[in-house]
Amino acid sequence: MATNRGRRNRAAVTAGVRYAIIFALLALWEYNTRIGVLNPFYTSYPSAILADLYEFTMSGELAHHASITIGEALSGLFFGTAFGVGFGVLFSQIKFLGSVITPILTAIAGIPQLTLSPLYILWFGFGFKSKVILAGMMVFFGVFGSTYNAIKNLDQRWIEASSLLGANAFQTLTLVVIPACAPWIISSIRSGIGSCMVGAIMGEYIGASGGFGWMISFAASYFDLDRVLACVLILLVFNRTLNWVLDRLEGRILHWRTESNLSLKTAAD
Structure with a gap:
């Protein structure tokens, strides 16, 4: 207590x-x-940003642009995480498939996805789909790599212990392997929160008719720094909210985990 x-x-x-x-x-x-x-022309100031944010909200524009960007980012985060975890588990269990496909995915992951964003716009259009795919791809590779490597490097004694207790392959995977790897998977999802936002915003920069990326680009073209920073403030709040939600989920999922208080000073002593 x-x-x-x-x-x-x-x-x-x-x-x-x-x-x-x-x-x-x-x-x-x-x-x-x-x-x-x-100089407020170059830096603006907090009270002016809040005044613009109030106007942005009351006009209804905030809700419109927020629904576009948040929808794209959350969809990208969901699909990137789902496919990343799914393929990470699949390739770690089917060794031959993993040894064939993983090096290819690793090579593709080395290409900055933002450089491919014009291709996604060209292939999938200026609408919702291209932004979701770009956001999802920026999440996918990090989640896949963390999931695959965490399972691959899991202590074999855990698997042997579950087998001795009578667990079948599915039970071992769902009750031992994935929970043991959950800290690494959740950590990659946390990184993916920022990545999906970058993907959605950059997609809107290149081609869109709405969303915070479009609004920031539009406001910057008219030197409206108050509106640019108001949008940045909203994105910061959204990012922090998603991290807070993930913290709560992590606490529930990993309630068994003990938190280390080890510091360099403690280790030296």
């Missing part, structure tokens, strides 16, 4: 310090712009 209370207190202190730093930086930004140290 005391341990849980101490953990909650540490979390509250950490959050308090974090928000205090953010508030101090924003206040410093606002103050330096007001006194003329910073």
Whole structure:
């Protein structure tokens, strides 16, 4: 009980310090712009960004563009994760298939997907599909690599122990292998949150009629920095929200995992 209370207190202190730093930086930004140290044409300032965000919201444009970008990003994250985990499990279980296909996927993963975005637009059009595919591909390779390598390098003694306890192949896979590899899979999904957003935004930059990428490009062409930074703020909040949701899911899925407090100082002592 005391341990849980101490953990909650540490979390509250950490959050308090974090928000205090953010508030101090924003206040410093606002103050330096007001006194003329910073040029608002190049940097804008927090109160102007919030005013533009309010106007953006009240006009209904925010909901319209958010539904496009968030839909593309979440769809890409879902499909990239599903196919990444699926193929990672499949190729780790069928050794011959894995040895044939994995080097090909590794080579393709070495190509920055953003350089292929014009091809995705050309092949799949300017609509929703091309953005989802680009976002999904940016998620897929990281999730696939983490899943495949985590299963491939799993301690063989875990497999042998489950067999001794009478588990069949499916039970071993679902009750031992995947849970043991879950920390690496979840870590790759966490990286994929940022990647899917980049894919959706860049796809909208190249060709779209809506979404935050399109709005940022449009606003930048008119030097409307307030609107550009308002969109960036929304993307930051969305990214943080997704990470918060993943943190909660991770806590439920990996409730058995103990958190190490090891530090370099502890190790040296």
